[in-house]
Amino acid sequence: MGLAGAGHQSRRRRRRARPRAGPRGAYRARSVIGTPRVHYRCTDSTNQRAREIAARGAPHGTVVTADQQSAGRGRQGRTWSAPPGSAVLMSLIVRNLGQSPALLPLVAAVALCEAAESVAEVRCEIKWPNDVWVDRRKLAGILVEGRFAEGWAVVGIGLNVSSRVEEFPPELRSSATSLLAATGAELGNEDVLSALLESLERRLSTRPDELLDAWRARDALYGERVSWNGGEGTATGIDDSGALIVDSDSGDRVTLDAGEVHLAPD
Template sequence: MRATMVFQRAMNTKERLLQYLKEEQGQFVSGEKVSTRLAISRSAIWKQISRLKEEGYEIESSPRKGYALRRIPDCLLAGEIREGLNSRLIGQGPIFHFQETDNTNNQAKTLAYEGAPEGALVIAEGQSQGRGRRGRTWFSPSGQGIYATVILRPSLSLSEAPKLTLMTAVATAEALESRTGLPIRIKWPNDILVNGRKLAGILTEIGTEMDLLDFAVIGLGLNVNIPKESFPPDLRTPATSLLIEKGEPYPRIPLLQAWLEALDQTYTLFCRGNFDHILSRWKILTDIVGSRIAVDLSGRRYTGVVQEVDENGVLILKEPDGTLQRIFSGDVTLLMA
């Protein structure tokens, strides 16, 4: 589970070579021109070309013509993530890339405890133990989804931590709807749905120190190019993917960039004290207020009508006898009116 780590800094030789090849738009560029442009030897060029090929870049080499970039891999590499990323904080710090890990939240928590800065990103091509809420697993096949976690260090009380999940749900829903055109909805507290089926999930976990919030790690699991038959049988009805909904494969890098940018913008609003605005956007993207639901929590079932979601992201449920319950988390089922 070795990670490749990249910080925001001046480009190294490999990155400058890749940028040059991209500028040529698939045309051959001679070794002499590369050597002059980058001020490196022919042997150094060959070494960096080999490294790029190992990462999945398809580069054609010709003794007479030089080098031409033929294909960029559909891998969540730091250089591809950064190219064109328009964010202030998130994704601009260190990026930790794993080919496979147990799950990105676990890695992010370890890094956060070690002092990783706010905005750091952990990304994996696949997860062997992907996690959802309440100890559930998240199906995470390699190369077919986005499994990413961002480290944040907001100044919050522990009681305000649920706001982070609602904030992220808004950013995720708006990014996906804008990018794909699909009718995205939010299911309280952390599910992202399309046509009633789960497309993505959010997992927020926190680290504390002296009863204060030290950091939060916010994980995203997004089903991108997973065929229906690849899902485990018990997930084929409740789950979906962009491949299923759109009928064709979807490039992952633009989706990840859209999520990072939307989260960055929403987190900026959040830090400026504009959670009321975020909550109003959340309510537009969900149908839960006014709905009759059942909530399963710690072996007990609560039923009633949702009155409100308060300023801390807590669901206010009115039971048939008029009792108001404050629900911080749980499994929600929509009941017939």
């Protein structure tokens, strides 16, 4: 997909605390998260742009942002749709993955929840594996890609900020939300992005056990009837690798480390 808009590297500087040395197993930061920044008015996919520059050696903490994506991607090959300028669309390059690259989606989800709650009066939950919900509607999505064997990953995030319900595609109006739709608060993308980068910087240095506790406290599926390609059952949380645990209707305890899970119909 060709590039639809020219990008530039932001010279804006944010004052933030120096990152602390993370404990064993954390993602140790060598530079401030969010710098350097490459911004596009429009691009096909921030994850694609970030992957390209990561492969060329872009440093840990580099972030790619866009006002609009023409081919934004979610999990399972789905597209991410948002009206131009209405969402935070960003991809963060993370290096020094340590022993726990599988926990990166959990890092992003917890950071997203905390950032959203810091700028708006919302209560966020996490729908395994990579969605953030407000009132059972999708506020944000996460897509983690990369070359883990080479020590880097890209954390892609789409967070609806100012979309109105009527601006969502008809098929999403009953299942999607934004900070504006949920609270009526009119927020700027840059303010939300700043809160998100600060939250990511903090959570990238969180010990795995603390991260898992924070994620479990927001688990939207715990105790719920769920279905997946292969069965139905009751979700009972996640294990220490981030996999979903389900007590299936057949009596077996099933561990799901990938795939789509939905709330089972009543």
